Amino acid sequence: MIYYIAAIANGFLSVINKMVNVKAGECLGTARGALINYIEASVIAFCLVYITGKGGEFRLSFIKEVPLLFYLGSVCGLVAMIFLIVGTKNTGAMTSTVLMLFGQLSASIVLDYVFFGTFRPIQILGIFMILSGIAWKEKIRELELRKAVLMKNEEEAE
Structure with missing residues (x-):
């Protein structure tokens, strides 16, 4: 049951995220609006890594070991964010x-x-x-x- 609740919360937060990013895109421009989103996400991710007490993720050797396929998620996310900002403004x-x-x-x-x-x-x-x-x-x-x-x-x- 908790997974269904988490999925509903994810959907709710996704729409809020979308609208905040659309407004950021309107005020700052599409590319800058998307950049703000990714800077915030990076800061939060760094904080989470720091809080969990593991710092090995910041080593260059760790970053090189990660399969390139896994970096595709962030590329897809960035493109999706730009499409979202442009599309929602018009639809x-x-x-x-x-x-x-x-x-x-x-x-x-x-x-x-x-x-x-x-x-x-x-x-x-x-x-x-x-x-x-x-x-x-x-x-x-x-x-x-x-x-x-x-x-x-x-x-x-x-």
């Missing part, structure tokens, strides 16, 4: 979050197959249901915007 928090979920689910299906050899077609159906929800939400948003414009035009005409 809004809800649509951006759902589209991010779509990307995560798609990647999860591929990685499950690559690493564990598992694939269930029902997962694809779930992704298409999510896409249908996004399309429906965007259609409603478009209709509401049109309605607001029409009402504004009618008020101005009177």
Whole structure:
């Protein structure tokens, strides 16, 4: 049960993180906003390593021993952060979050197959249901915007 609660908390914090980073991107620029995020994360990571009492991670020999594949996570994270800042500014928090979920689910299906050899077609159906929800939400948003414009035009005409 604790893992489900942690996953929900992760989702909640991810959306807060996203919106803070979008605001940082708006105020500081996309690259600088992403940089601030990574500087903060680095400081926190250094503090955690220091608090745990292990300092071997700071040795150059340790850094060289880490497989290059493991550094790919930070590269993907940085690119994702930049996409998140740019995308959320143009689509809004809800649509951006759902589209991010779509990307995560798609990647999860591929990685499950690559690493564990598992694939269930029902997962694809779930992704298409999510896409249908996004399309429906965007259609409603478009209709509401049109309605607001029409009402504004009618008020101005009177």
